[in-house]
Amino acid sequence: MTGYPVLSVTTFLPLVGAAAILLFGGGRRARWMALATTLATLAVSMPLYTGFDKSSSALQFVESAHWIPAWNIAYSMGVDGISLPFIFLSTLLSVLCVSVSWTAVQTKPREFYAALLVAETAMIGLFAASNLFLFFVFWELIVVPIFLLVGVWGGPGRVFASVKFLIFTLAGSVLMLVGMIALQKAAGTLDFRALALAREQLDPTTQGWLFAAFLAAFAVKVPMFPVHTWLPNAHTEAPTAGSVILAGILLKMGAYGFLRVSLPILPEGVQLFLTPMLVLSAVAIVYGAYVTLVQTDVKRLIAYSSVSHMGFVTLGIFTLDQSGVEGAILQMINHGIISAALFLCVGMIYERTHTREIKDYGGVAKLAPVYSTMLAFFCLAATGFPGLNSFVGEFLIVSGAFKTQVWLGAAAVWGVALGTAYMVWLFYRMVMGKPNPGLEGLKLELNARELATLAPLALLALCLGLYPELVLSYLRVPVAELLAFRGLQ
Amino acid sequence: MRGPSAADLSLLVPELILVVAVLVLMLLARRIRQGQVATVGTVIAALTAGIAASQALSWGTISGFSGMFVLDGYSQFFKLLIAATLLLATLLSVGRRSDDGVPRGDYHVLLLLAATGMMISVSAVDLIPLYLALELMTICSYILVGIRVERPASNEAAIKYFLLGSFASALLLFGISLTYGLTGTTAYEGIASALYSRGLVSQPFLLVAIGLVVGGLAFKIAAVPFHAWAPDAYQGATAPVAAFLAAGSKAAGLAALGRVLIVAFGTETALLSPIIVGLAGLSLLVGSVLALSQTDMKRLLAYSSIAHAGYALLGLVAGTPAGVSATMTYAFFYVFMTLGAFGVVIALGARGEQLDGFQGLAAQRPAVAAVMLVFLLSLTGFPPTAGFVAKFGVITSAVQAGHIVLAILAVGCSVITAFVYMRVAVLMYMSNTVAPAPARFPLAVTAALAVAALVTLVGGVLPAGLMSWAVSP
Numbered sequence: 001m002t003g004y005p006v007l008s009v010t011t012f013l014p015l016v017g018a019a020a021i022l023l024f025g026g027g028r029r030a031r032w033m034a035l036a037t038t039l040a041t042l043a044v045s046m047p048l049y050t051g052f053d054k055s056s057s058a059l060q061f062v063e064s065a066h067w068i069p070a071w072n073i074a075y076s077m078g079v080d081g082i083s084l085p086f087i088f089l090s091t092l093l094s095v096l097c098v099s100v101s102w103t104a105v106q107t108k109p110r111e112f113y114a115a116l117l118v119a120e121t122a123m124i125g126l127f128a129a130s131n132l133f134l135f136f137v138f139w140e141l142i143v144v145p146i147f148l149l150v151g152v153w154g155g156p157g158r159v160f161a162s163v164k165f166l167i168f169t170l171a172g173s174v175l176m177l178v179g180m181i182a183l184q185k186a187a188g189t190l191d192f193r194a195l196a197l198a199r200e201q202l203d204p205t206t207q208g209w210l211f212a213a214f215l216a217a218f219a220v221k222v223p224m225f226p227v228h229t230w231l232p233n234a235h236t237e238a239p240t241a242g243s244v245i246l247a248g249i250l251l252k253m254g255a256y257g258f259l260r261v262s263l264p265i266l267p268e269g270v271q272l273f274l275t276p277m278l279v280l281s282a283v284a285i286v287y288g289a290y291v292t293l294v295q296t297d298v299k300r301l302i303a304y305s306s307v308s309h310m311g312f313v314t315l316g317i318f319t320l321d322q323s324g325v326e327g328a329i330l331q332m333i334n335h336g337i338i339s340a341a342l343f344l345c346v347g348m349i350y351e352r353t354h355t356r357e358i359k360d361y362g363g364v365a366k367l368a369p370v371y372s373t374m375l376a377f378f379c380l381a382a383t384g385f386p387g388l389n390s391f392v393g394e395f396l397i398v399s400g401a402f403k404t405q406v407w408l409g410a411a412a413v414w415g416v417a418l419g420t421a422y423m424v425w426l427f428y429r430m431v432m433g434k435p436n437p438g439l440e441g442l443k444l445e446l447n448a449r450e451l452a453t454l455a456p457l458a459l460l461a462l463c464l465g466l467y468p469e470l471v472l473s474y475l476r477v478p479v480a481e482l483l484a485f486r487g488l489q
Numbered sequence: 490m491r492g493p494s495a496a497d498l499s500l501l502v503p504e505l506i507l508v509v510a511v512l513v514l515m516l517l518a519r520r521i522r523q524g525q526v527a528t529v530g531t532v533i534a535a536l537t538a539g540i541a542a543s544q545a546l547s548w549g550t551i552s553g554f555s556g557m558f559v560l561d562g563y564s565q566f567f568k569l570l571i572a573a574t575l576l577l578a579t580l581l582s583v584g585r586r587s588d589d590g591v592p593r594g595d596y597h598v599l600l601l602l603a604a605t606g607m608m609i610s611v612s613a614v615d616l617i618p619l620y621l622a623l624e625l626m627t628i629c630s631y632i633l634v635g636i637r638v639e640r641p642a643s644n645e646a647a648i649k650y651f652l653l654g655s656f657a658s659a660l661l662l663f664g665i666s667l668t669y670g671l672t673g674t675t676a677y678e679g680i681a682s683a684l685y686s687r688g689l690v691s692q693p694f695l696l697v698a699i700g701l702v703v704g705g706l707a708f709k710i711a712a713v714p715f716h717a718w719a720p721d722a723y724q725g726a727t728a729p730v731a732a733f734l735a736a737g738s739k740a741a742g743l744a745a746l747g748r749v750l751i752v753a754f755g756t757e758t759a760l761l762s763p764i765i766v767g768l769a770g771l772s773l774l775v776g777s778v779l780a781l782s783q784t785d786m787k788r789l790l791a792y793s794s795i796a797h798a799g800y801a802l803l804g805l806v807a808g809t810p811a812g813v814s815a816t817m818t819y820a821f822f823y824v825f826m827t828l829g830a831f832g833v834v835i836a837l838g839a840r841g842e843q844l845d846g847f848q849g850l851a852a853q854r855p856a857v858a859a860v861m862l863v864f865l866l867s868l869t870g871f872p873p874t875a876g877f878v879a880k881f882g883v884i885t886s887a888v889q890a891g892h893i894v895l896a897i898l899a900v901g902c903s904v905i906t907a908f909v910y911m912r913v914a915v916l917m918y919m920s921n922t923v924a925p926a927p928a929r930f931p932l933a934v935t936a937a938l939a940v941a942a943l944v945t946l947v948g949g950v951l952p953a954g955l956m957s958w959a960v961s962p
Contacts, residue, residue, distance in 0.1 A: 022859075068878075070814075070956045071885070111855070137872040144871060147911075151919040152851075159919045163911065170907050174900035181881070181888045181896070 005063045007077040010045040010087070011125040013037065014094070018117035025110045031102055034113035038095040038120065045091050045124075054081060054473050057481040059130055059193065071133075073190055078130040081474035082259055082329060082482075086252060089336045090123040092456065093248045097241035099453040100344050104240060104351050105153060112153055115145040116241055123249045132180050132190040132261065136173075139217070139257075142250065143169050149242035150234055155356075161233035168230040172220035179213030182206075183265070196264040204268040211269025214261050221254030224314060225284040228307045235303035236356070240347025243299065247306055248340035252332045255313045259329070259482065263317070267485040270320070277318040278404070282411040284311030289418035293425070297356045301426055302342050305382065308415055309335045315412060316397035320483060324400020326475045331393030333471055334381075334464065338390060341378045341457040345371070348450050352442050358426065363435030368444035372431045374454050379427045381461045383420040389464035497553035500560045500612070502545075503538040503568050507575075507605045510534035511598050518594030527597040528933070531579045534601060538608075539572030546958060556676055557615040563817070563962040567611040567744040570821055571737060575604040577828045577941060578733035581835050583933035591636050591727070599636070600733065603629035607741035614752065616665040616675040616702070619745055623661070623709060626741060627654050630734055634726040646725020653718040654708065661705025667698035668753075677753040684756050696760055702749060703764055709742030711791075712798045713771035720791040728842065731787050732831030735794045736824040743801055743820045747813045748962050750805055758808040762890075765806050770898055772799030777905040784844045786834045789909065790827070793868060796906055797823050803883040803899060807890035813961035815882035821955060822867070822875035822948055829864040829941030833857060836930040836938065847916040849923030858917045860942045865910040867945045870903050875948035882956075 017037030025033050052060055059078030067075040079087065097116055105112045122142035129135040143166060151162030184190050186206060187198040202210070220227045231251075235243050262270055270277075288308030295301035313335070316328025349364070349371065350356060365372040381388040384395075394416055402409030446454075464470055498505070510530055517526070542565045550561040578600060606625030613619035631654065635647025669675050671694055672683035684695075704715060711719040723731035754761055776796030783789035801823065804816030833841065836857060840846035851858035867876035880903065887896045948955060 066953070068953050068956065070953070071881075108852075111851075137877075140872045140877070144866060147914075148918060151915065159915055162919070163908075163915065166911055167904065167908060171904050174903055175897070177881070177884065178888065178893070178896050178900055181885050182893065184885070185888055 004044075005077075006045065006047050007061050007079065007128045008063055010041055010048070010091070011077070011121055011128055013041045013044060014117040014120040014124070017041075018114040018121070021110055021114045021117070025113065028109075030109040030113045031098065031105075034098045034117060035095070037117055038091070038098050041120065041124075042091045042095055045087060048079065048084060048087065052079075052081075052084060052474075055477060057081075057477045062130070071184070072188070073133045074131065075134065076130045076191065077128045077134070079128055081476075081478040083127040083256070084474055085329070085333050085471050086127040086249070086256065086336075087124055089252075089333060090120065090127065090249050093244055093336070093340055094120040094123075096340070096344065096453050096456070097244050099449060100244070100347055101239070101241045102449060104347065108152065112149070115148045116245075119145040119149070119245055123245070126253060127256065130192055132183070132192065132195070135257075135260070136176065136180055139176075139253065140173060142253075143173075146234075146238075146242060146246065146250065149245075150238045153239040154237040154242065156237070157233065158237045161230075161237035164230045165234040168220050168227065172217040172227070175213045176217035179210050182213070183210055192260060192264070199265050199267065202266070202268070204272065207266045207269035208272045209269075211262055211266045211273055214257065214266070215273070218254040218257040218262070221257070222251060222310050222314060223254070223307065224280050225287055225307070225311070228284070228288075231307060232300050232303045235306070235343075236297060236299045240343060240350070243343040243347070244340045247302070247343055248336040251306060251310055252336060255310065255317060255328070255332055258314070258317050259325075263320075263482055264485075270318070274318060274320075277314065278408055281311045281315035281318060282408055284308065285315065285415035286411055286418070289415050289422065292422045293418065296358055298346050298358055298361075298426070298430070299343070299356050301358070301422065302339060302346065305419070305422065306335070306339055308419060309339070309382075312394060312397050312412065312415065315408065316400055319397075319400040319404045319408070321400040321403050322479060322483060323396045324404070325479050325483065326472055327393050327396025327400060329475050329479070330464075330468060330471050331390070331397060334389040334393045334461075337457050337460050337464070338378055338381045341454060341461070342382065344454060344457070345375050345378060348446060349444060352444055353439065355438075358429050360438055361430040361436055362439075363433050364431045364439070364444060366435050367439060367442070368446065370451065371444060371446045374446070374451075374458065375431060376427060377458055378461070379423045381465070383423045384416055387462075387465050389461045389468070391465060392468040494553075497558070500551060500553045500558060502541045503572065504605050504608050506538040506541060507534055507601045507608070511601045511605070514594050514598050514601070518592075518598070527593050528579055528583055531597045531601060532576060535572050535576035535579060535604070538604075539569055539576065542568035542572055552614065554618075556678070557618050558609075558612050559614045560612060561962060562958065562960045563744070563748065564612040566817060566958050566960075567740060567820075568608050570740050570824055571604055571607045571611070574733065574737040574740065574824055574828065575600060577825075577832070577937045578729055578737070580933040580937035581732060581828070581832050582727075582729040584931040596633070596636060599629045599633050603633065603733070604737065607737055610741050611744040611748075613745070614677045614748070616668065616677075616753075619749075620658075620661060620665060623741070623745065624658060626738065627658065627709070630654075630738065633730045633733070634722050636730070637727065642725045644725075646722050650718045650722040657705050657708030657715060660701045660708075664698050664701025664703075664705060667694060668702065671695055671698060677749065680753040681755055684754070695757070699754055699757060699760055700764060703746065703761070703768070706742055706746045706749065707768055710739045710746065710798045710801070711795050712768045712802060713775045713795060716772065716775070716795045716798075719795060720788045723787045723791040724785055726787075728787060728831055728835045731790070732828050732835070735790065735831065736828050739794065739798060739801070740820050740824055743816060747805060747816055750808060751810070751813055752962055755808065761808060762806060765802055766892060766895055769799045769802035769806060770895055772796060772802065773899055773902040774799075777902040777909065780906065780909045783909075786842050786844055786846070789844065790830055790834070793906065793909065794827060796902060797827070797868070799902070800880060800883055800899060803887040803895065806892055806895065807886050809886070809890070810961035812883075812886035812890070814956070814959045815886045817959035817961070818882050818952070818956055819879040821959070822879040822945070825941045825944040825948070826864050826867040826874075826876055829938060829945060830861065830868065832934060832938045832941060833861040833864065836934050837927045838930070840924055840927050844913065844916065846924055847913050848920040850917040852923060853926045857938075860938055861917060862914055863942050863945055865914055867949070869907045869910045873946075873949045875945045875952070878949055878952040
């Protein structure tokens with residue numbers, strides 16, 4: 001073990017960095033300070049992975065301190081195998097966000113990097129929190145920096161997109177607030193582990209209502225059909241770094257909430273809502289894929305593809321099957337890697353062409369071979385190409401779905417087929433063929449910094465595709481414990 | 490009955506400090522040519538009164554003046570808060586009055602006297618001194634609102650405030666007389682024991698009496714339907730006076746209401762609860778919905794303060810000590826975030842009084858915009874600001890009392906108010922049109938903003954200390 005509280009240091013180091021940037025980060029210093037902070041955060045989090053015991057389902061790296069005794073709320077942090085991969089993803093993507101914004105962000109760099117780092121604190125903290133109150137604090141904390149990132153540094157429709165994002169997420173999370181308070185009233189605690197032990201005291205009706213209250217918050221963040229409409233706006237208008245955080249981490253928060261709150265604490269509620277959840281997931285997969293097909297804006301296309309992909313995740317979770325849930329969590333990581341990489345790719349070329357319309361591209365392969373190779377790689381990964389990461393996740397989810405209901409598996413397979421169609425078609429229209437005359441004279445090829453930004457994600461996609469145990473080995477024990485309630489029914 | 494003794498006077502130390510300051514300023518009023526003298530005097534008085542009040546926080550309960558006046562944790566908590574309100578409002582008044590032709594000495598005398606009234610009202614355990622103290626506060630407030638005599642808007646606001654205020658005072662007085670008729674006493678403890686022993690629950694007169702007393706007090710906190718004065722009074726008054734009213738009048742009113750409900754009518758929860766639920770629900774709904782369409786910052790903050798009265802009342806719905814503690818915490822944090830938001834309005838001068846004046850502020854004054862953002866987030870109830878802790882506490886007490894629908898209404902209204910507050914944030918951060926840069930503002934205003942922002946942030950992260958002070962009577 002190490003001599004410092006790893007989780008707290010990892011969580012709050014970015015916040016310290018944000019304060020330092022606001023105070024001393026004038027001019028070009030801001031981006032260097034942000035890079036140093038994100039790298040340092042990644043470095044201090046390393047003991048989490050070296051010192052973690054995968055064979056235990058207990059919380060590890062536990063920290064606890066008195067906080068608000070009047071409400072029986074402690075400051076308590078801890079990770080298990082489910083939360084750990086997300087902390088890694090958050091710290092990694094934050095570094096890449098700074099890197100991709102290096103030259104793209106010219107206005108108010110100080111505030112930009114500060115907001116980015118506050119968002120990083122919120123992301124890490126959410127996955128490290130081991131009680132619901134703290135979870136909620138970080139859940140809400142991330143809304144403000146994203147609101148600013150989209151609204152200040154976004155595209156032409158940024159103000160509408162940011163306000164829509166804020167109102168949607170807030171409308172969901174206030175119901176979670178009431179649910180949380182009602183849960184505390186019923187169970188007397190907000191600690192995740194203690195709540196899971198106290199779940200027997202909650203009668204099925206209460207659990208149903210509580211599930212609905214938490215569902216409002218989680219469904220908006222995932223986002224599930226039909227509350228996904230904020231996502232295309234926000235993703236499209238956000239600056240690249242904002243899209244990366246939204247697609248890479250923020251969407252995972254909702255699904256993580258299902259795993260952390262709904263499944264272990266409200267199993268009866270889960271049973272009550274099982275069918276609607278599965279149907280909504282299947283609808284999201286298929287509907288999301290069809291809507292993706294007809295998009296003409298690259299970022300909007302990737303945004304809608306997220307609706308479809310997150311449908312796979314919720315489908316996997318609510319199969320309540322070991323392989324389905326493992327696949328869902330693996331797929332959350334995969335989607336975090338791939339959609340982040342795709343948004344990075346789009347952001348990099350947008351910085352040169354200033355257009356997001358697919359018809360303004362074409363023949364990029366001839367102008368920027370390295371860029372096209374990277375894009376091809378990530379498009380393939382997104383389609384679930386064997387040997388790359390999404391394949392494993394989708395396979396596990398589909399096999400879990402077939403075990404539950406055949407038609408669910410069929411819907412999922414249909415979604416995979418459509419996913420291949422829209423990704424390949426996007427690639428075809430952007431990269432293949434004769435170069436679009438509008439692109440003549442532009443220097444489209446990636447520079448070393450951009451290549452270095454994409455390389456870690458490409459490497460991860462490949463490693464997880466060839467050896468998914470890298471993540472799955474963390475999941476096995478906690479997921480088995482998570483699903484233990486099925487045996488009791 | 491014996492007269493007050495020296496021991497009784499020792500309970501009045503914070504009030505006496507303010508009264509001494511009033512007398513000194515009145516004597517010197519004609520000599521005061523420089524605004525700083527009056528400001529410094531008021532600041533010193535507020536600080537010493539605050540320190541005196543905080544010294545007595547843990548003294549336990551001491552009563553005096555023949556059981557009409559009490560010094561306990563509850564009263565000292567609110568006296569500290571009122572002293573802080575006075576301090577910040579005084580700091581925010583610096584550099585503004587000379588432009589408006591307001592007599593410097595008189596202005597501070599009125600602020601001090603109003604604060605004295607507030608302080609006495611939170612210690613009153615008898616309806617008669619409560620009424621007198623609240624009248625002292627309110628009458629000073631009327632004059633403060635109309636202090637810019639040459640301005641028609643200011644006069645109009647003062648007259649509206651005065652008419653509605655007199656009506657509310659009459660309600661309160663009528664309620665007091667009915668209560669006296671029913672119970673034979675005006676002392677809180679006496680009322681409680683009379684109600685307990687005689688079992689007057691069924692008497693419709695009692696409902697009327699309680700309704701009138703609560704209605705009179707609801708006027709002071711601008712709860713719907715006793716809210717109509719607030720937007721006009723705030724708009725017509727100078728911004729520092731509006732800030733003082735929004736914070737101080739609400740804190741004193743909540744303190745009085747909390748004590749009356751818990752101590753005097755504590756046995757009548759079944760009668761009281763629907764009244765408070767109605768006041769809270771209406772205030773939440775009306776305040777947040779009407780705030781949506783406001784373009785004048787002071788009116789916007791007025792409607793926001795009405796909605797916040799609704800939130801604060803959620804704590805009183807249950808009629809439990811825990812609920813009253815939640816309301817106390819709410820009142821404390823509300824005062825600082827509201828004074829902070831008004832402080833930014835004041836700092837921006839004439840520009841800050843209009844919503845459009847916030848356009849492009851982040852580019853011109855990043856620090857002011859950031860501080861405003863903190864206050865707006867806190868007013869919305871975002872963690873980790875104090876507004877979230879406050880809101881969590883009162884909603885918890887509503888849920889504990891079984892009012893789930895009210896709790897859902899409350900959080901639904903916080904989405905509406907989020908839209909209101911974030912509109913200001915959008916203008917500050919995301920607007921391209923930029924108004925001319927605001928003038929520099931005095932150091933005192935900076936200090937007030939810093940104090941308010943510090944309390945809002947630290948209170949949100951580490952609320953435990955404050956919450957341990959917030960003990961119900």
